[in-house]
Amino acid sequence: MPQSIPEPEFDELYRELILDHYRNPRHSEPLSDADVVAEGYNPLCGDEVELRLNFENGSVSDLSFGGRGCSISRASGSMMTDLVIGKPIEDVRRLSEQFNKMMTDPDNEVPEELGDLEALQGVAKFPVRVKCATLAWHTLEDGFKQRDEGGLPPGGVVRHEE
Amino acid sequence: MPQSIPEPEFDELYRELILDHYRNPRHSEPLSDADVVAEGYNPLCGDEVELRLNFENGSVSDLSFGGRGCSISRASGSMMTDLVIGKPIEDVRRLSEQFNKMMTDPDNEVPEELGDLEALQGVAKFPVRVKCATLAWHTLEDGFKQRDEGGLPPGGVVRHEE
Amino acid sequence: MAIETKRIREDFPILKREVHGKPLVYLDNAATTQKPQVLIDALVEYYSSYNANIHRGIHALAEEATGKYEATRQTVADFIGAPDASNIVFTRNTTESINLVAHAWGRKFLTAGDEIVLSTMEHHSNLVPWQTLAKEKGVVLRFIDIDDDGQFVQDDIERHIGPKTKLVAVTHMSNVLGTINPVREIAERAHQHGALVLLDGAQSVPHLPVNVQELDCDFLAFSAHKMLGPTGVGVLYAKRELFEEMDPFLGGGEMIRRVQLEESTWNDVPWKFEAGTPNIGDVCAFSAAIDYLSGLGMENVRAHEIEMVQEGVRRLANVPGITIYGPESAERRGGVISFNLDNVHPHDLGTVLDHHGVAIRAGHHCAQPLMGRLDVVATARASFYVYNEKEEFDALIEGIEAAARLFRAPVHTGA
């Protein structure tokens, strides 16, 4: 188990909940026949994200999250799946906005609907890690855009770059 | 008359002889029908030199020196006319070499044949002024080259740039 | 609040120095200015406590250095009234800033027959890059000439800036004449014709209050070393959409997003234009210089220089045989006085003044075409800044008079 780490911010960054999502990512089994596949890439740290999405009646009916990345980026993606599945797209868009706000303004109060994602609030104090946390969400927005534009483009997937 | 200037190098730079040549340049009346006209230009300080040369039997039979420049460049040119007129070209070439050596190596002993030009020895200690002193001589070498190549080029004059 | 030179001088360690046994009178500020102790301290602090390579670093030093570097970008943006930090790119100097525009904007957007309008008072740095571009692209250069007062000829402004003009690149303030040019009107006229405006602010930003949004210029270039900052830092301001559409200038680390063997994509503005490890230490320290100037207030800096020029012109005009160049009115010129003394070459004058402890510049001031225009081979130039005081004119005038005595002798005396 993690040794006691003296500094508060450090504790705030690596909350137990984050580590748990990192170790045991939720919905990490790739959906086999997704309506939309969106890839995200952060060239600064090499983090890669693959989201596979299914939609039903304007809601995200299913979502898988995969890729290679640091604990923050993977925990963020994993928590996102938990939060988003089953929700109407417009609600998800609002959540996404709220999440981005949390990442850019460390002093902002975190809305309750973000649920577990509140655990990522400490990331905002580590400027170099913010993009790790937002990658999954920005990729999700790309996935939505793809859906609006009528599914997969000729090339197969859409890539988002931070 | 110049006030007493405390620093030795300063005295060495502006020797009385230099000031005299600056105030009363020798052979400054342009030769009316010169065999060769050579112009020199130092873009760093804007100094301009015009030499007009006549030759006879392999000697510099006459030479005029004009232009716009600082005391060092004008004194150097004026002294050069005194020294050079009447001398065989090969002797002048040797003098030119000796003068250049004096300018690049302040500790070198000055050969007697340089005559008054010895007064310019102090310039070598002022690196930014060395090109002022050598401009006339480099232009003279250009004039010699011009003569070797058969007089004036189609454009009229040859320009030397430091 | 007037500039208290006595107090300010205490902040500049070099001013305690002697030159040839005389107190240093530093009047070469248009070439580069001296540095306050706070600037030196900021450099020492950087190298003694948080030196690290920036961006991409995850350790504490790298975060501190990145934070300070980017904070300086904001400080610079605020100082010139730029809307955002992303309008600011750090270069080495004014010269590189202008070259960046010539390469990254000029080579991309200009074609044969397009026109660039310059002036005959430009510094070589705002001339040579356009000559190279003109040669390469077949672009035509046109020049606004100056009148006898050292001001742009109004007719030329109207004649040269027209429908073919793509860029007007002029100095905001002349480093030789001191002339402060009517750049706001020029920008208006240029924009009417769809042309962009680049201001060479090397002399204006250090000495005048400058607000890029009020002037409505598209590009502004200046150098830290001329405004109490360290050597090695230049600034290029540009409107955001221009930075977006421009190609990168140098390629390498920091300026890329994604690199594959055969091709790469670019980083966001402004980092797209900052390839490789920047001059981190000097950029971080630069903010101390700007804070110092902001503390004095640029309006006060300007007022001080008007006084200095008025007094300087008055004192110089009393010396027989002096010619002074540039605008009559001190309100229309910055803290620069170029002059010549009959029968004394500026280089000789400079050497004599140096031996009086007075540092001036003598030569063409990187403005050879202007020298031709004034029909001189060179000029002497005294230029002022916040630490100069009127008492220093005593040494200047004394030195000039000594030079006059030394060189301007009665004809046919001597040997």
Place this chain on the structure above:
Amino acid sequence: MAIETKRIREDFPILKREVHGKPLVYLDNAATTQKPQVLIDALVEYYSSYNANIHRGIHALAEEATGKYEATRQTVADFIGAPDASNIVFTRNTTESINLVAHAWGRKFLTAGDEIVLSTMEHHSNLVPWQTLAKEKGVVLRFIDIDDDGQFVQDDIERHIGPKTKLVAVTHMSNVLGTINPVREIAERAHQHGALVLLDGAQSVPHLPVNVQELDCDFLAFSAHKMLGPTGVGVLYAKRELFEEMDPFLGGGEMIRRVQLEESTWNDVPWKFEAGTPNIGDVCAFSAAIDYLSGLGMENVRAHEIEMVQEGVRRLANVPGITIYGPESAERRGGVISFNLDNVHPHDLGTVLDHHGVAIRAGHHCAQPLMGRLDVVATARASFYVYNEKEEFDALIEGIEAAARLFRAPVHTGA
């Protein structure tokens, strides 16, 4: 004479610093090195006593600054065994030096179908400028690949360097793998085919004895900030005749001889390549860094780093789940160790180490193609210099073990 780190550490003020309550263990030297007090003092001296714009100045400060600036050029030339000071051009960094060659030599002399040989281990700075040139000129890029030991594939050297090759541009030492490449043999082969050789010396010049005449390279690029010097100073060495025939890069003050409104002629080498006011203060101070390194002796610096790498590899190899990249033999690599820890992303490792006071770098190290080649998204990298000592590995290993405990948990524990 071995490197006495205990004594050396006294010379570096930043090493007294604490980070997150722990003593700083600075292992990010391949990114930038820390600075000795003599370097800081040299900067302070410049700005406190002889700051002035150089060349063309006739006053005492300008002469002193010019003298010191040009003396540093000689110091640099001597340090790398260059025949003359005129072989040295000062730039901002390695990146600018390489871009200068791509612009001033590449754009002038290369045409469609010509080939440039690079390698898959290049830093972006020695890749992106050539990609841009290739696109513009139709030049073909070829890449020497690496083998499992992180060395150039010998076959590729022979296959790629041939009659169409105009330039071989490779790193002397990899900033990720530490590999020291056989650049002497490469230069021989390139020259047989009439091609030139550019060495990216950003990592080699600070860490190995480098002699340009023995290596017979045509260009060498490196950065002062990676060898105890200030940020903002790069060096480009080139053979004299190349500098002569190359076009200028940036246009402006200092680099010209004669300027008229419509065209200009260039100054002599090396000034032709130094447009505008250079980074005078940092160049002058840089000589203190070189003197410091020369005082230690580059052979000793190299020997120290071999020891550090041997010990570092030994200690790291004992940690379960560690993968180390690059050559087996410490003799064939510089003072750089890149590694990964199973199940822990380098960024997380970097953050945990930072909280142990240990500064390492984590990421792609500006070598994205190499990351692809190694099939990793990123690596962690510890890199050493003259002030690092074996005792510092304790903190490194402790931090790595803490990270392992934190992130590498038994499956299905937790919430």
